[in-house]
Amino acid sequence: QKEVEQNSGPLSVPEGAIASLNCTYSDRGSQSFFWYRQYSGKSPELIMFIYSNGDKEDGRFTAQLNKASQYVSLLIRDSQPSDSATYLCAVNPPSYGKLTFGQGTILTVHP
């Protein structure tokens, strides 16, 4: 089992819809969770981080964490074509101490 696994995608949603990106992790002791957005040919940029169970909202983005289920998700409301990118989930397992990344999910928002 991969340490961090994301839904395989690619995910295609119409403009204005909610995009849901999912991530599971294997190390139950992981403490911090990050979502990065990466445009084609660019470097990853941090868009959300979450430490506690529940929801964390920032504008159109909501990160959700369920440590019991070892699951973290990112919801993008009112999706825009400019949201089209690869989204990377990253986890900080305490046994390793460095961020471990999932393989990424490609999101396409079509007009």
Next chain:
Amino acid sequence: NAGVTQTPKFQVLKTGQSMTLQCAQDMNHNSMYWYRQDPGMGLRLIYYSASEGTTDKGEVPNGYNVSRLNKREFSLRLESAAPSQTSVYFCASSDRGWPDGYTFGSGTRLTVV
């Protein structure tokens, strides 16, 4: 505010050649990292430096060496390049407290022929 600066941006090497990828950060971060990114495989950690003077292997260290020259600079060296090292390389830095995750450089696209 430059953040994390990587050089070069593109490089083509022949099999067996050597090269050094340079990385410098101006955010006074303690920790620095080198990742490689291959299609469908996400980012994989090659080496990291938790603080000046220390370096440790990551998930895929074979064929690479690193030097933490000072607090600002962390270089990655390929001693004898192989086609399997064709990839996009990212340098990143972070503070120990993890409030903001990593800051990434713009990447180096390396092709080994």
